Amino acid sequence: MAIDIRPITADEIPAFRKVINRAFGGDAKNDDESVQRFKEQVDLDRTYAAFEDGNVVATAATFSFEMSLPGGAMTPMGGLTMVSVVPTHRRRGLMSRLMTAHFEDCIGRGEVVGGLWASESSIYGRYGYGNACPVVKVNFDSSKAGVPPAPDTTRIVDISEAKDAMKSIYAQVLPKRPGQLARSEVWWEHRHFRDAPEWRDGATERRYVVAYRDGDPVGYTTFRQKSKWDDGMPGGSIVVGEVMGIDTEARLSLWSLVSSVDLFPNVEAWDVPIDWELPYQVDNPRAIKRLIGDGQYVRVLDVPGALTARGYQSEDSIVISVDDPQGFTGGVYRFHASPDGSEVVEVDEEPEVAVSITTLGQLYLGATGAGSLARAGKIRGEEDAVRRFSRLLLSDPAPWCPEVY
Ligand SMILES: CC(C)(COP(=O)(O)OP(=O)(O)OC[C@H]1O[C@@H](n2cnc3c(N)ncnc32)[C@H](O)[C@@H]1OP(=O)(O)O)[C@@H](O)C(=O)NCCC(=O)NCCS
Structure with a gap:
């Protein structure tokens, strides 16, 4: 039977949500409130559903994001989400058809890069996505780590007080680190202020803490508490949502606060930057356990557009x-970059380095040294050329995406 791919209408939201929720092991409630929340967050023109005989058999959608780049500029980015195929129709090429619809839409809108978070790291390399923002999961026993005291004043506040402070701090940190996403009012409300009981995983409601300096908010953190007793001894956990601060003192103040809650000696965070500074600040860094994973992936859709959008710290x-291989933006380019700007032109010359679009996606935000990828066989070129390419692209601070979509 023929399968058509098209955006959904508002009436089709429940059927679309049902397929996505089942794929991820949940049940879509589809009550009026859930459908309304979906409508507010998702642009129906950017949904792609595969219909067979009137039934939804595969789904995908794109969020219209703005992502921070090395140097502080923002770029529009199509954020792919809600990719699912019903089990009866798997491995027949439906996801690939959805991907084509998504890419054509992004390119038509002038988005030079796309992004996503992958359920499995083996899926999206074939479509040109590289892991551009590593995530680091951490946990530590705060009674052993020796976190220094807070330089700033911290206060646990109600959500009503937290909202404005969080938005203003996030606006300040956004351009300072690549890979972060601008947050609309709707995004803040649904993704960061809503606190659905099903998200708590046995922990408390979300707590909000703001750090103040001279009366002004300079940082915030959110966390939950998970109570536990081991043979009468307190063994609870602080589960950190995100820590954002305008500078290192503000961030240290927040880590210090979450590390000093009586009865809750374990501190866990699911996503800190790969160049997170806390291990360099504590007395006992070995107490901090870290697990590196793949976070936000990036797909370069327009090589000249993407390379000239970001900033550079050196000249070459x-x-x-x-x-x-998908034919969107391959070619040979002369890439000139400096702190004052960059230029990328297609040329008919022998390349000094050769990369796949997937590897370029991995390098784009500056997380990974090109040398390591060359040693892994992912980049071809003389050692010196690879080193120069690496130096141009690396970013300090490292890219980080603090939220899954
Ligand atoms: C992942 C998923 C969407 C794939 O859909 P699908 O329609 O079966 O995929 P396709 O048939 O278009 O596969 C295209 C290619 O990707 C490969 N592929 C698909 N799923 C894969 C997976 N989970 N791991 C590795 N490769 C995968 C296929 O083998 C195929 O490879 P080929 O081109 O070399 O033959 C589907 O399995 C699913 O719904 N999974 C559960 C939800 C999920 O994980 N979604 C992704 C959210 S980020």
């Missing part, structure tokens, strides 16, 4: 070849 000129 290098000829690169980019292999894009």
Whole structure:
């Protein structure tokens, strides 16, 4: 039977949600409130559903994001989400058809990059996505780590007081680190202020803490508490949502607060930056356990557009070849970059380094040294050219995406 792919109408939201929720092991409530929340967050023109005989058999959607880049500029980015195929129709190429619809839509809107978070790291490399923002999951026993005291004043506040402070702090930190997403009012409300009981995983409601300096908010954190007793001894956990601060003192103040809650000696966070500074600040860094994973992936859709959108900390000129098997943006380019700007032009020259579009996605935000990828066989080129390419692209601070979509 023929399968058509098209955006959904408002009436089809419940059927679309049912397929997504089942794929991820949940049950879509589809009450009026849930459907309304979906409508507010998702642009129906950017949904893609596969219909067979009137039934939804596969889903995907794109969020219209703005992502921070090295140097502080923002770029529009199509954030792919809600990719699912019903088990009866798997491995027949439906996801690939949805991906094509998504890419054509992004390119039509002039988005030079796309992003996503992957349920499994083996899926999206074939479509040109590279892991651009590593995530680090951490846990530590605060009674052993020796976190220094808070330089700023911290206060546990009600959500009503937290909201404005969080938005203003986030606006300040957004351009300072690549890979972060601008948050609309709707996004704040649904993703960061809503506190659905099903998200708590046995923990408390979300707590909000704001750090103040001279009376002004300089940082915030959110966390939940999970109570536990081990043979009468307190063994509870603080489950950190996110820690955002305008500078290192503000962040230290918040980590210090979450590390000093009586009866809750275990501190856990699911996503801190790969260049997180706390292990360098504590007395006993070995107490901090870290597990590196893949966070936000990036797909470069327009090589000149993407490379000229971001900033650079050094100056060089290098000829690169980019292999894009899907045919969107491959070619040989002369790439000249400096702190004052960059230029990328297609040339007919011998490349000094050759990368796949997937590897370029991995390098784009500056998380990974090109040398390591060359040693892994992912980049071809003389050692010196690879080193120059690496130096151009690396970003300090490292990219980080503090939220899954
Ligand atoms: C992942 C999922 C969407 C794949 O859908 P699908 O329609 O079966 O995928 P396709 O048939 O289009 O597969 C395209 C290619 O990807 C490969 N592929 C698909 N799923 C894969 C997976 N989980 N791991 C590795 N490769 C995968 C296929 O083997 C195929 O490879 P080929 O081109 O070399 O033959 C589907 O299995 C699903 O709904 N999974 C549960 C929800 C989920 O994880 N969604 C992703 C959210 S980020």
